[in-house]
Amino acid sequence: MAAPVAPLPSRAPSVPSSVPALEVDGISKSYAAVRALADVSFSVPAGTIVGLLGPNGAGKSTTMKAVLGLVRPDRGRIRLFGDDVLADPTRAKQQIGYVPESPALYEFLTGAEYLDFVADMYGLDGSAREARIQQFLTGFELAGHEGSLISGYSQGMKQKVALIAALVHRPRLLVLDEPLNGLDPRSARVTKDLLRNLATRDGVAVLFSTHVLEIAQAICDDVVILSHGAVLASGTVESLRARAGLAGSGLEDVFLSLTGTGDLGDVVQALAR
Amino acid sequence: MNFHRVRRLAAVLVASQLRSGRSTSDPTSFLGSPALLATLDVGLFAIAAGVALLAVRSAGLPAGTWAQLLGPLLPFLPLVGLSVVLVAGTMFELTTTARFSGSDAAHWLPLDPTEYAAASAAAIAYTYSPAVALVVGGLLPVALVAGQTLPYLVAVGLSVVALLEGGLLIEVVRAVGQRAGTVAAARGGRFTLIVRAALLIVVILAVQLAFNPVVLLAFVHDLGSVLIVTAIVPFLWSTQSIFDLLRGDPWLALAFAAGQVALLAVLADFAGWTRAKYWVAASAEVQVGSVRFASGHPWFTAAGLSGPEAAVAAKDLKGFVRRRELMPTLVVPIVFVLLIFLEGGALGPLGVVLWLGWIVGFFGLILATTSVGQERRALQLLLATPISARSLLRAKVAAILVPVGVGSVAVGAAVGIYFGFDPLRCLALVGVSAVAGIELTLWGLVFAARYSDFQERPRPQFLRPSGMLAATGTGTVLLFAFLVPAAFAIAATGASAVAAGCAAAGVAVAVGAVSFHWSRTGFDTLFRELPF
Numbered sequence: 001m002a003a004p005v006a007p008l009p010s011r012a013p014s015v016p017s018s019v020p021a022l023e024v025d026g027i028s029k030s031y032a033a034v035r036a037l038a039d040v041s042f043s044v045p046a047g048t049i050v051g052l053l054g055p056n057g058a059g060k061s062t063t064m065k066a067v068l069g070l071v072r073p074d075r076g077r078i079r080l081f082g083d084d085v086l087a088d089p090t091r092a093k094q095q096i097g098y099v100p101e102s103p104a105l106y107e108f109l110t111g112a113e114y115l116d117f118v119a120d121m122y123g124l125d126g127s128a129r130e131a132r133i134q135q136f137l138t139g140f141e142l143a144g145h146e147g148s149l150i151s152g153y154s155q156g157m158k159q160k161v162a163l164i165a166a167l168v169h170r171p172r173l174l175v176l177d178e179p180l181n182g183l184d185p186r187s188a189r190v191t192k193d194l195l196r197n198l199a200t201r202d203g204v205a206v207l208f209s210t211h212v213l214e215i216a217q218a219i220c221d222d223v224v225i226l227s228h229g230a231v232l233a234s235g236t237v238e239s240l241r242a243r244a245g246l247a248g249s250g251l252e253d254v255f256l257s258l259t260g261t262g263d264l265g266d267v268v269q270a271l272a273r
Numbered sequence: 274m275n276f277h278r279v280r281r282l283a284a285v286l287v288a289s290q291l292r293s294g295r296s297t298s299d300p301t302s303f304l305g306s307p308a309l310l311a312t313l314d315v316g317l318f319a320i321a322a323g324v325a326l327l328a329v330r331s332a333g334l335p336a337g338t339w340a341q342l343l344g345p346l347l348p349f350l351p352l353v354g355l356s357v358v359l360v361a362g363t364m365f366e367l368t369t370t371a372r373f374s375g376s377d378a379a380h381w382l383p384l385d386p387t388e389y390a391a392a393s394a395a396a397i398a399y400t401y402s403p404a405v406a407l408v409v410g411g412l413l414p415v416a417l418v419a420g421q422t423l424p425y426l427v428a429v430g431l432s433v434v435a436l437l438e439g440g441l442l443i444e445v446v447r448a449v450g451q452r453a454g455t456v457a458a459a460r461g462g463r464f465t466l467i468v469r470a471a472l473l474i475v476v477i478l479a480v481q482l483a484f485n486p487v488v489l490l491a492f493v494h495d496l497g498s499v500l501i502v503t504a505i506v507p508f509l510w511s512t513q514s515i516f517d518l519l520r521g522d523p524w525l526a527l528a529f530a531a532g533q534v535a536l537l538a539v540l541a542d543f544a545g546w547t548r549a550k551y552w553v554a555a556s557a558e559v560q561v562g563s564v565r566f567a568s569g570h571p572w573f574t575a576a577g578l579s580g581p582e583a584a585v586a587a588k589d590l591k592g593f594v595r596r597r598e599l600m601p602t603l604v605v606p607i608v609f610v611l612l613i614f615l616e617g618g619a620l621g622p623l624g625v626v627l628w629l630g631w632i633v634g635f636f637g638l639i640l641a642t643t644s645v646g647q648e649r650r651a652l653q654l655l656l657a658t659p660i661s662a663r664s665l666l667r668a669k670v671a672a673i674l675v676p677v678g679v680g681s682v683a684v685g686a687a688v689g690i691y692f693g694f695d696p697l698r699c700l701a702l703v704g705v706s707a708v709a710g711i712e713l714t715l716w717g718l719v720f721a722a723r724y725s726d727f728q729e730r731p732r733p734q735f736l737r738p739s740g741m742l743a744a745t746g747t748g749t750v751l752l753f754a755f756l757v758p759a760a761f762a763i764a765a766t767g768a769s770a771v772a773a774g775c776a777a778a779g780v781a782v783a784v785g786a787v788s789f790h791w792s793r794t795g796f797d798t799l800f801r802e803l804p805f
Contacts, residue, residue, distance in 0.1 A: 065653075065803060068656075068657050070653065070656055070657060070802070070803040071802055071803060072801055072802045089800075090659045090660070090661050091659070093657060093658060093659040094659040096657070098654070098657045100653055100654065100657075102650075103654065104649060104650030104651045104653065104654065104729075105651060105654070106588060106592070106651055108591060108592050108595040108596050109588065109591060110561045112565075112566065113561075113588075113591070115566075116566050116567070117584050117587075117588050118658070119566070120569070120580050120581060120583070120584030121580075121581045121584055121585075121658040121659065121660060122658065122659065123580055123581070126566070126567055126569065129566055130566035133566055134566075147560050147561055148559055148560050148561065149559040149561060149595075151559070152559055162654075165654070
């Protein structure tokens with residue numbers, strides 16, 4: 001299905017191509033006695049989509065917040081195009097588009113007012129912003145609803161607004177925590193195709209978390225599997241299949257095998273009684 | 274009606290409010306249990322009874338004197354319960370966020386509307402019962418000494434009825450308000466949003482004034498009219514019943530008490546009917562107006578704010594008008610301003626300056642202390658945008674100073690003219706109230722940066738109780754350190770006025786500088802790590 005969102009203009013890279021867009025280097029984070037992250041390392045090269053997978057509570061959202069500078073790691077460093085994120089968080093945020101796991105928008109604003117607000121925050125030019133926002137509103141079938149208060153939106157509509165807000169300023173890195181939550185099939189397809197388009201055509205780096213492993217298998221170049229705050233495995237889907245000894249299997253079987261939750265037969269039997 | 278279901282749901286509704294702010298502590302602890310309120314009831318009752326007992330003993334008055342003192346007060350005991358629920362209920366229950374009032378977890382359960390209304394009313398009554406327990410405890414020793422045990426017990430029983438009636442009235446108003454909101458949503462437009470906010474403010478304001486202690490005390494003193502009014506107004510039949518009992522007419526007392534209980538049953542049925550007829554489970558989509566995208570907010574950028582700062586300030590201003598949960602912060606100062614016009618004549622110029630400065634100062638303090646917490650979970654997305662701590666602080670200051678500035682000029686001028694101040698003193702009154710507002714705005718931001726509460730809950734508090742206590746306590750001291758010399762400077766003449774003015778200016782500058790510095794360090798800390 002062709003997405004009605006036009007491709008973005010290509011951008012000239014300002015850093016050597018050998019430098020990854022995002023480099024997470026040995027970050028650890030604890031909350032009191034709870035270890036949220038333990039020596040997590042991975043990188044996201046420009047133009048690639050990296051899936052961050054893991055069971056609930058594995059540390060995916062904490063990792064993403066750390067990339068944004070919203071969580072300060074106890075140890076380790078995070079570099080965005082070679083620069084330490086914490087050295088100048090404001091500059092780093094200018095280059096990132098973010099969708100949190102449960103986007104809390106300002107529900108007393110209309111969709112248009114919210115997107116206008118976001119555009120102001122990123123300093124988007126007044127004349128260019130309208131065309132760009134309208135383009136996204138049409139692409140995500142929100143046109144006609146943009147003048148309504150967000151409090152009246154469905155969960156899917158709010159998710160679409162959050163996605164547009166993350167994309168509107170043409171970020172170089174997208175950090176998307178369960179971005180397809182609540183989206184209808186058409187919008188989910190638009191989003192997936194758009195992400196692939198942004199990565200391959202414009203060199204945008206995408207860090208993407210999802211629990212729907214078919215989606216990760218379909219669009220991710222690499223995956224990083226977190227468990228109990230640590231990286232359990234990383235690489236291409238093929239390399240993880242080989243590591244799990246499950247050649248020819250889907251990512252779901254590989255994931256369940258690697259995270260030690262593969263044998264679910266007894267659980268299902270017990271629940272079905 | 275299944276009373277077991279009603280009781281279970283009421284307990285859940287009470288627990289949801291008690292626990293919603295305690296994400297890090299054990300939700301099953303005593304502090305998160307409805308038993309906490311029962312303990313508070315018993316504790317406050319015992320403390321009040323103990324203090325009153327000591328007072329009664331030390332006074333050493335004869336029983337007849339106590340009976341004369343109690344006679345005019347006891348009939349109004351049920352009215353205390355009703356007014357507490359209505360005043361607090363209109364302030365906090367009608368202003369719950371659209372998200373919570375539009376969809377709650379109970380809608381899918383097999384409950385009939387009357388059961389839900391009864392459970393919600395019981396939860397509201399139970400939540401505010403400690404205030405009544407305090408008064409009931411305080412009157413017990415007096416009633417015992419005065420030999421009025423039976424009227425006292427009847428008054429206590431009817432107070433419980435009154436609490437429940439107040440809860441049911443809140444439910445009725447809430448359901449009708451939902452209908453009004455839906456009608457407004459269908460009409461749409463920015464004007465509708467403003468009208469909706471104005472209507473809510475008028476409803477809250479009317480209840481706040483009607484059940485204000487000042488007005489109620491005037492009512493108590495006007496006993497001649499009370500006896501007529503209490504017989505006619507059904508909500509005052511409890512009062513009439515106790516009057517009749519005290520006058521030795523038990524049958525008439527019983528009739529009015531029975532009427533009051535019957536009214537409770539009728540109200541429960543009516544609340545169920547209004548809920549069934551008017552309640553909507555989901556928030557309606559409100560079309561605000563024509564869509565236009567435009568960068569910049571000229572007023573704020575002209576005042577020196579950057580684009581992102583102006584955007585945040587403009588967003589906050591929209592929130593003041595559109596967010597139901599922020600309405601109490603606008604209503605409370607209006608009530609106090611109206612009380613100046615009602616009762617301020619006896620204060621004199623010095624008192625008027627102090628009162629007005631206190632109102633405007635606390636308006637700034639409340640807006641400031643809630644300004645960060647009202648971002649709630651959206652703070653995560655705000656902090657993910659390229660705005661610095663200093664910029665966010667500037668934006669918050671600007672957004673608060675608009676209503677504080679407008680309020681101090683409008684109210685200062687109106688009060689000055691009303692009380693016959695000359696133009697120079699009128700100007701000074703406006704200036705003093707504006708400085709008080711600025712001073713406490715900066716002071717409030719010190720606490721907003723450190724004590725904000727970002728929990729999503731039906732009745733948001735925006736600032737943790739410890740922060741609110743510290744902010745109001747220290748804020749009061751700082752405010753009066755400025756206001757007392759400032760008021761003296763306005764009231765006095767000659768060299769002493771100049772000296773007092775200089776002292777007030779010195780305090781204002783010092784407090785402003787310290788507040789601004791601590792606000793900056795607080796916002797820097799806020800930006801170091803997301804606080805939830």
